[in-house]
Amino acid sequence: MDKKLGLINFQRMKKKNPTLLDIAEKLKITPSTVSRALNNHPRISETTRKQVLKMAAELHYEPNKIASALRSGKSKLVGIVVPTVNRNFFSSVIRGIEAHTEKLGYHVILSQSYDDAIKEKQIVQALVNAGVDGVIASLGKNTTEFNHFQEVVERGIPLVLFDRVTDKLDVSQVMIDDYLGAYQAVEHLISQGCQRIVHLTNFRKINIYKERLRGYQDALNEYKIPFDRQLVIESNMQLVDGRKSMENLLKKGINFDAVFSASDYSIMGAMQVLIENGIKIPEKVKLVGFGNEPFTSFTSPSISTVDQRSIAMGQITAEIFFELLEKPPTDRIPQKTILKPELIKRGSSVSELKSAKDLSKKIIEIKS
Amino acid sequence: MDKKLGLINFQRMKKKNPTLLDIAEKLKITPSTVSRALNNHPRISETTRKQVLKMAAELHYEPNKIASALRSGKSKLVGIVVPTVNRNFFSSVIRGIEAHTEKLGYHVILSQSYDDAIKEKQIVQALVNAGVDGVIASLGKNTTEFNHFQEVVERGIPLVLFDRVTDKLDVSQVMIDDYLGAYQAVEHLISQGCQRIVHLTNFRKINIYKERLRGYQDALNEYKIPFDRQLVIESNMQLVDGRKSMENLLKKGINFDAVFSASDYSIMGAMQVLIENGIKIPEKVKLVGFGNEPFTSFTSPSISTVDQRSIAMGQITAEIFFELLEKPPTDRIPQKTILKPELIKRGSSVSELKSAKDLSKKIIEIKS
DNA sequence: TAAAGTTGTGCAAACGTTTGTTCATAATTA
DNA sequence: TAATTATGAACAAACGTTTGCACAACTTTA
Numbered sequence: 151m152d153k154k155l156g157l158i159n160f161q162r163m164k165k166k167n168p169t170l171l172d173i174a175e176k177l178k179i180t181p182s183t184v185s186r187a188l189n190n191h192p193r194i195s196e197t198t199r200k201q202v203l204k205m206a207a208e209l210h211y212e213p214n215k216i217a218s219a220l221r222s223g224k225s226k227l228v229g230i231v232v233p234t235v236n237r238n239f240f241s242s243v244i245r246g247i248e249a250h251t252e253k254l255g256y257h258v259i260l261s262q263s264y265d266d267a268i269k270e271k272q273i274v275q276a277l278v279n280a281g282v283d284g285v286i287a288s289l290g291k292n293t294t295e296f297n298h299f300q301e302v303v304e305r306g307i308p309l310v311l312f313d314r315v316t317d318k319l320d321v322s323q324v325m326i327d328d329y330l331g332a333y334q335a336v337e338h339l340i341s342q343g344c345q346r347i348v349h350l351t352n353f354r355k356i357n358i359y360k361e362r363l364r365g366y367q368d369a370l371n372e373y374k375i376p377f378d379r380q381l382v383i384e385s386n387m388q389l390v391d392g393r394k395s396m397e398n399l400l401k402k403g404i405n406f407d408a409v410f411s412a413s414d415y416s417i418m419g420a421m422q423v424l425i426e427n428g429i430k431i432p433e434k435v436k437l438v439g440f441g442n443e444p445f446t447s448f449t450s451p452s453i454s455t456v457d458q459r460s461i462a463m464g465q466i467t468a469e470i471f472f473e474l475l476e477k478p479p480t481d482r483i484p485q486k487t488i489l490k491p492e493l494i495k496r497g498s499s500v501s502e503l504k505s506a507k508d509l510s511k512k513i514i515e516i517k518s
Numbered sequence: 519m520d521k522k523l524g525l526i527n528f529q530r531m532k533k534k535n536p537t538l539l540d541i542a543e544k545l546k547i548t549p550s551t552v553s554r555a556l557n558n559h560p561r562i563s564e565t566t567r568k569q570v571l572k573m574a575a576e577l578h579y580e581p582n583k584i585a586s587a588l589r590s591g592k593s594k595l596v597g598i599v600v601p602t603v604n605r606n607f608f609s610s611v612i613r614g615i616e617a618h619t620e621k622l623g624y625h626v627i628l629s630q631s632y633d634d635a636i637k638e639k640q641i642v643q644a645l646v647n648a649g650v651d652g653v654i655a656s657l658g659k660n661t662t663e664f665n666h667f668q669e670v671v672e673r674g675i676p677l678v679l680f681d682r683v684t685d686k687l688d689v690s691q692v693m694i695d696d697y698l699g700a701y702q703a704v705e706h707l708i709s710q711g712c713q714r715i716v717h718l719t720n721f722r723k724i725n726i727y728k729e730r731l732r733g734y735q736d737a738l739n740e741y742k743i744p745f746d747r748q749l750v751i752e753s754n755m756q757l758v759d760g761r762k763s764m765e766n767l768l769k770k771g772i773n774f775d776a777v778f779s780a781s782d783y784s785i786m787g788a789m790q791v792l793i794e795n796g797i798k799i800p801e802k803v804k805l806v807g808f809g810n811e812p813f814t815s816f817t818s819p820s821i822s823t824v825d826q827r828s829i830a831m832g833q834i835t836a837e838i839f840f841e842l843l844e845k846p847p848t849d850r851i852p853q854k855t856i857l858k859p860e861l862i863k864r865g866s867s868v869s870e871l872k873s874a875k876d877l878s879k880k881i882i883e884i885k886s
Numbered sequence: 887t888a889a890a891g892t893t894g895t896g897c898a899a900a901c902g903t904t905t906g907t908t909c910a911t912a913a914t915t916a
Numbered sequence: 917t918a919a920t921t922a923t924g925a926a927c928a929a930a931c932g933t934t935t936g937c938a939c940a941a942c943t944t945t946a
Binding site: 212225236258275279449450 | 580581584593595602603605609610613616625628786790793817
Binding site: 167169170171181182185186189191213214215216217218219220221222 | 903904
């Protein structure tokens with residue numbers, strides 16, 4: 151019986167990590183010296199350092215981050231909070247951030263709020279409890295209250311917001327110029343001869359959509375095109391919403407020659423309905439979306455859209471974040487960084503660009 | 519000078535978390551009692567427990583997870599490793615897992631390997647160092663060596679693989695029946711009258727692609743259609759690869775009437791080239807992809823594809839994982855769970871389904 | 887009514903680091 | 917050569933929990 155128990159225990163035995171103490175004992179020095187040797191403390195002799203490094207490698211020593219975090223208060227973890235990770239924009243930004251964090255020996259805890267304000271709050275608290283050294287976040291659509299983020303700041307934990315930001319928090323923010331993006335998109339449509347431009351926007355009046363709407367209005371103004379309230383359609387901006395909005399427009403018989411949507415998803419839905427009704431794009435109606443989701447280049451015609459500079463945003467967000475991290479909390483002056491978006495003209499708004507193939511055909515025809 | 523320093527220090531003062539000790543002192547009891555009270559230890563009296571809970575709430579006490587993790591060896595963190603998070607399939611699985619973990623008070627650390635074997639190794643080590651209680655992973659395409667995962671198992675840390683799995687590790691796995699998915703897809707194409715079916719596959723011969731190829735071959739066999747090596751095209755399976763593969767096929771003048779791709783991205787590319795060359799889909803060539811990426815339903819025609827049951831896979835993976843977690847390492851018998859995929863027939867392979875609108879039109883026409 | 891069991895709490899060690907302080911020795915300066 | 921400074925390493929405390937053990941005060945059992 152005893153023997154069997156012993157056997158079981160033996161099998162259960164987990165491979166134990168070697169610790170600083172193990173290295174210290176082998177070398178007949180103290181753990182503190184080992185620790186300093188591994189952390190390149192200047193007061194450690196080259197010979198000791200070499201010995202320690204060698205022994206550490208030999209034993210496959212891996213520092214226990216938990217213990218380190220407890221003692222030093224630095225976890226080398228940065229928490230990222232996004233509404234969803236399943237959006238090209240967000241995952242690109244994350245990739246940009248990750249590239250930076252890795253270089254500096256930090257790791258990322260990724261959490262999704264699914265645009266749920268309560269979940270967002272829980273996540274942020276959990277991240278703080280987990281001892282992250284900083285938080286990078288993009289707000290959920292339904293977030294109207296910011297105590298959880300305020301708390302982060304008060305704890306002296308660096309916080310950077312990107313894309314979906316708020317003025318109610320006095321923290322560093324990185325965003326694109328939504329106003330400009332919308333303005334350029336609408337200006338482009340006008341330059342293509344459009345006069346009755348529908349705008350699809352979100353019924354939740356969060357910053358980015360307000361700005362896009364403002365860009366739309368100002369561009370119309372600039373070109374002396376009257377603003378028609380009827381042409382601004384509010385919805386949840388998903389594909390189905392785009393479909394519904396377009397179906398409604400057609401049913402009501404409202405006259406229009408272009409659609410500028412604040413989301414690629416809803417413009418996709420709108421385009422589907424237009425195609426199904428035999429309305430030629432871009433001949434009869436021209437379309438521009440927002441976000442440069444990958445699928446916009448797959449469709450036929452491909453969809454013009456506004457690129458949000460996700461990679462750049464990720465890089466810059468990370469840079470600002472780590473600058474903040476180095477500074478003591480008092481020196482952290484919140485800064486706003488606004489990136490210029492890029493209008494990508496594709497087949498849905500420019501006849502000649504209907505597809506790459508068409509283009510090459512045309513050239514061949516001219517040649518022959 | 520002194521005063522100024524004092525002021526600075528005051529400003530810098532971070533809001534300190536209250537600890538068990540703070541609660542204990544206020545109530546004139548010991549931290550151990552407080553700890554037990556908060557953890558519902560049976561030997562704590564109801565009155566003490568209530569007092570502690572009240573005081574904890576009053577002080578906004580949040581347990582320090584780091585300290586708890588260090589002492590108890592349980593971090594309540596589960597690490598997820600996926601090639602990329604920017605794929606509907608993966609993010610759906612993750613969502614399924616998250617739903618489960620949250621209920622049980624666990625948190626998720628999400629990491630992306632970007633199909634880079636070295637990065638994957640680093641990530642797994644980092645997760646172990648970070649003290650995760652378990653790991654859920656989907657292998658990168660280039661992973662050929664599994665020591666890092668073996669290490670996880672040896673440490674007694676539960677490991678579950680999903681979708682991209684390997685037989686070289688004796689751990690629990692959850693996957694779909696790739697063979698069946700492919701078989702059904704090809705069978706469907708044959709039932710639509712196709713005889714010369716191209717198969718786009720990955721040049722990396724990882725499990726899932728091998729299985730899909732096998733399904734393709736067996737379906738042909740079953741229906742006495744000769745296997746033609748020329749019709750199997752290997753590539754990296756991205757959109758551009760699909761384009762190239764199709765361009766090559768057309769250039770070589772190879773005869774075919776259908777394409778079954780092991781990826782939605784490459785079938786998308788292939789479809790673009792076909793459309794650009796004026797080849798009618800599904801009349802001349804029928805297409806089926808694999809993965810049910812959202813964009814497959816956006817295109818025109820919409821693309822038939824094989825759904826990978828991502829939500830179910832996430833749920834089941836999480837269930838298996840937490841079962842494992844409860845058991846001592848010795849009792850962890852690896853189990854394989856194979857889910858049935860679902861063939862989704864859309865316009866790219868069925869003429870009558872070209873679009874929902876067409877369908878409704880037809881109905882109306884019949885009526886009138 | 888003494889022995890045995892229960893219940894509620896305190897004590898102190900432990901988890902594996904990091905880090906301020908001390909202390910000896912070696913190198914520099916006056 | 918004595919006084920000072922640099923250098924390298926040891927000591928010990930600390931981070932905030934958890935947890936085995938001890939122990940007093942009760943309650944039950946014989």
